[in-house]
Amino acid sequence: MRSIISILLLAFIAWGIVTVIGEIPFGTEKSRVGGHYVDQGREETGASNIVTSVVLNYRGFDTLGEVTVLFVAAIGLGAALATRRKKEKREIEPASLVLYTGCRFLFPLILLFGGYIFIHGHLTPGGGFQGGAIVASAFILVYLGCRGRRISETVSKTIESLGGLVFVVVGLVGLAVGGHYFLLNFLPKGELNTLFSAGIIPILYIAIGFKVGSELAGVIDHLMEESE
Amino acid sequence: MILVVSLLVLVMLLAAIAAFFFKDLMSAVIAACMVSLIASILFYFLQAPDVAMAEASIGAALVTAVFIVAIRRTERYEK
Amino acid sequence: MDDAGLFSGGPNPILLVVVPLGFAFALPLIGFVSKKILKYIPVGVFMFNLVVALRLLPLVLKQPILVEIGGFSPPFCINLVAGPVGILFSALIALAGLLVAVYTLVYIKEGPEEKYHILYLLLLTAATGVVLTGDIFNLFVFFEILCISSYTLVAYVGNRAGIESSVKYLIQGAVGSSLLLIGIGLLYGLFGTLNMADLARQIVSVGSSSAFIPMAFMITGLGIEAAIFPLNSWLPDAHSSAPSSVSAILSGIAIEVGLYAVVRILFTLFGLSSFFLFFVFLGVLTLLIGEMCAFSQNNIKRMLAYSSIGQIGLILFAFAIATAYAVTGGLFQMISHTLGKGLLFLAAGYMIVRSGSMEISSLKGMGKRMPLTALAFTIGAFSLVGLPPFIGFPSKFLIIRSALAEEALIFNILIGLILLGTVIEGAYFFRVVQVIYFQKENEHQKRHEAPVAALIPMFLFMIAIVAIGIYPKLVTGILDSAASELLDRVDYIRSVIQ
């Protein structure tokens, strides 16, 4: 009964969508704004990955919000899961030597890969979020493989805070030096397609990378805390 | 090409429907993970490599990990 | 504006968002230095915001300030539009935030306090962002911050009720934000831009037919936070199980910001005029359902939460009439609801702490045990019912006046229903006032007033309620220009896109 009603209602909505989707033909150019970014993006921001330039420069304010969302979620998750922790150390069966060594061997490599992704965010696909996620997955590996090893909460909190602060401060510096514009790309744009280009974009992406990495790792950490 | 895409979409939707029907939450999560993975491939086909990377690393991997942890801490079967 | 420095020609409105955000990020670091000063930071930040907003108010009354982020011109960047509406709401948010933050100094004593303060800061920052932004995706992002911090703050206490409400709120909120995102996607597909002014300009040219479906999605998505009738099921649970200081903000700010977003989308983006009757009905329905549900509650906070639904219904009704007079009334009612409901929740919070129960019957004898808090509650209740000389009266007066000016039979019937709602509202509020003052209390309960830091914000709320109630001219000037900003699409478009 319930599912029939649901399907009926969804069918109505689908009907509505069908009427409007015809006006959004697939595969055609629709956006003047997008075209502008593609045409002007290189000159205006100095990043060769236009998505990155949109994410961090044209729509940088969204990204600040996005970083904040993740921050809120991490904090909120901590608050929600904050119980009076009983510090009874259960005996954890240690992982086998092969697994342990493998994890320890892979961990810096994955970190390095994540770092590469977010440092080259303005040049190649990828960026702070993807790199951060990869960094976090390195920590997951450590949690799973090398039981008992934890990221220090102090360190992760510091990194989170600093990452956010860097973003805000860079933005405010833009406001200060450039007059009325928050998040102004005030640094020299550099030469296209080189690592040191695109002004503030790499700085922001590195900050985001660290922040996202530590936050996602922290999320996993919090969630796994009691399951052991 | 279009047939490959159609097939992928079909599999994706089937996976989603499977996620609807599985009583075992772990299987449902894996099905959802599969949805994300195929979506990530579709993103790549749609010329969005950034998004594809993000979806693969965040949507498929991390979310699934979080789900699994959560299921381990609650219960595995939908009653 | 080209050569303007940081503070010349008035502070930059972006500071209203960025400074609290920065402090929220910095809070964990400050926490390493000293845990003690953490709780004073929100107070300081909102003091700063209030000053900035009040400083900007006279400027934006002359001309809205356009903030272009990143130094590009709209529609190629995200822009903030600091018009009278935005700054008015920012000031209101900062005021409520400041007062509730002072209250929080003593109210929140247990749990992860540091996280509470961060979430609190971010909640209000997001609210400020929503009211200032001129870009729909940015609106979505700020909305998400608002929602997510609300979810977590509702669950802050971590008891059964809190977690349950939070989960339910989260599910509905997440569905809502997905719907909102679909709407945004459709709009982008149709018009190829995300800037509200740009969209508004193009929607005129296409006509409202194809724009309706995205509007429906967006209204549904935003309507969940705005607590419009069938979408507000989360509200009584969430508002009643959150800590009272959070309830004050959720009721006083969050849902109104949600409603602001709905109204902004409706007025500025779509400019639909033929569909407003639907929202008029919806408003009255929301009002009646809210008041009727509140009528038979035994839980004081739940009662207040349902009363918020009723108030939102009234505000929606006012906005949906869509005359300058009515919109002024709606904005006025928003202010009066923020002040009144904030005060009620703060007062109820400490009464609950002292009596140890949320049952209305356990508030017996509070008039004697905590006379000042009881007075605060009474004034808040009277104001919400719309009795003079409190702020609720002029706002209700304006709304009903504007509805009568419509001179249609249907409006007369609706006014009748609204007044019926007011009578019900009066009935349940007066019942509580009677319980507080006139029910026989248990013996030997000594006077145990709320701490000073909790009383000060209550007093300031009371002063504001009475002052504006007696002399509404304090705000009507701003409200008038805010109303004209909301109604005048063309002017809005022109002020953003030269």
Next chain:
Amino acid sequence: MSLELLLIIAFGGAIVTYLLGKISCRIREGFAVLISLSLVVMIACLYGENGTESIYFHFLGLPLIMRTNMLSWFFAMAVSALGALSVIFSLNYMKNRERTDFYYLMLLMVNASMLGIIFSGDLISFFIFWEMMSWSTFLLISYNRGPAVAAGLKYIIMSIIGSMAMLVGVLSLYATYETLNMATLAELIGSASSGYLLFLLIIFSIAFAIKNALMPLHTWLPAAYAEAPTPFNGVLSGMLTRMGMYGFLLIMYVIVGATRALNLGSGLFKFHYILAWLGAITIVIPTFIAILQDDAKKLLAWSAVGQGGYMIVGIAVGTNLGLSGGIFHTLNHAIYIVLLFMCVGAIQYRTGGERDLNSLGGFIKKMPFTFIGTLLGISGLVGIPLTNGFVSKWLIYKTLILEGYPFLAFAALIGTWGCILYCYKFIHHIFLGQLPGKYQNVQKAPFSMLLPMIILSFAILFFGILPGIPLKIIDTIGTSFGFKSMNVTIWGIASETGTLNTINIFAAVLIVSIIAWLMLKIGPKAVSVAQEDTYAAGAAIPKDKYHYTVDFYNPLYRMITPYLKDFIDAFYMKFAHWIQSLCNGTRRVYTGYVGNYVMYIVLFLALLIFIRLKWSL
């Protein structure tokens, strides 16, 4: 400026009194008396100035205007004087009660807002003060706790209904004429259609009828009167309830105007005619319910409902005589009902709150001044010549007979018979009969209680013998409404339709009483016999069984009780319960299952899309 000052003193005084109470009770009480007396003095000084003045600020673009004319001066004098007397009476009565600060604050607040109502020259300030009066009254009615809580809730709910109706009326006037200034409205409204005027009158009448306890809307009053603190009963019954009268005068004769107001509707269904009939019903039924009461305050409360009917009949008939009768009766009723409530208050004060008539009795020797006050009070209430009630009732009867409303006159007459019955019951049960043993040591009422009672007693006689003084003012009010002037003399009315000359009556009464006194003097001396001797013919009956006032009027009770249930109140209560169960049903919408909630969301979206696609709005 002076009126503003008056109101500032009134409201500010209330708040200052509250604050002073935190320092010392004595200062507070002194200050309260000072404030209320200074209001009387100020009004007396300002008396007679006619004019308008605007307060310096605007409310939502509407100028707030204060105006004075004879109507307002008349009511203002009464309000301030009775208010001052009530405050003086409270001094002893409220001593050692809890939360007296609060009591004085609200009492003075009620007085101040009544003055505000009376002086306001536009409907918005009228409404503001009206609402302030309503909620401060609410807080006072519930002051006594216990059953008072329910009474207060009933009062405030009905009051809100009334004020919401009034708000609609006010706003509709505002929407139509863009002004709320009474004087301007009175000019503009001449062009309005009859239908609109009828709507206005009905919607305002709801508000005023609730306040004045007109019959189908009276149910708040008995409970509220019975449970309110007794000194406040004076203000409540004397003036506050009669603000409804003021409102009727205002809307019918000031704003709509006599010529239009008396011609609305057709045939038997003229507005004022129906109003008069409602008044008549209000005279008859409550009067008989009053007879049934065993609670002194309830009895007076029902009596007040009934007397309100006379006033309505008086002003609704719409001639100069009737109008004067109605207005004068308002004043007279205020005087004696306040006096009677004060007597009950004095009894309560001395007996520790006893107000059950069946357990009182024989207080005549213990509290003689109170007895005399009560005697004068009920004389006025019944309308015995040479008391003020006679004059106003005479005016009303005269009008009804002259204008050819025999049924209304008959109703008024029945009301008076009933009135005699309950008045006798009242005085007999309290002062005559057997003094219960536990009240052997009851003292006289203290001076601060006696003083207002004495003043009011004098007022009853004074206005009874010299009715010309207030009638002169009332005549000015009547002429300002456009009625023909009556020929008022200091002793009464000399007109072609009927003369009233109290000096003749006075002479007649004087002669009769001298004769009676002489006969008493000449005849044999009365011998005082112990009551036990007469009552049980010498048989030994336990002392506490002597009380023979129980089941007074028993045959009458049995006859009329079945017809006199307060079925209206029962209906309202049933309605309230129905609303409550409706509310209870409504909230089941929020089922608690989140799946349903999401369903609502999807439903809403589907509905929006459906409406759009189906009807293409």
Next chain:
Amino acid sequence: MVFSQVIHFLQNHIYYIGAFGLIFIGLLIILVKHNLIKVIIGLSILETGVNLFLIAVGYISNGTAPIFSNPSVETQRMVDPVPQALVLTAIVIGVAVLALALSLAIRLYQHYGILDLRQIREQKW
């Protein structure tokens, strides 16, 4: 003939079908299922669908990714970068919401011992 029509239809609509298919299946799971984890899975599928839809809106036929890694790329046929930026944001927001939801689910389970939403109804009316 029919085959080519089908191919044409698929070319134009297959991504939309996939996206809205996911959206509706996600909504259906939320509406019909009463296990909290299952509902959260539904949310995740819903979000994926929305993201797919956004990207599909921004696609331009035979376009290239908006990255100038080798300078010879012509700008004419680059796909729209804006939806990609939006989806990046949306993905991160999605994971934040999901993680929060799951953590709350864990807490709820600690309190109630069940995940059946039909039975977790202490807050109602």
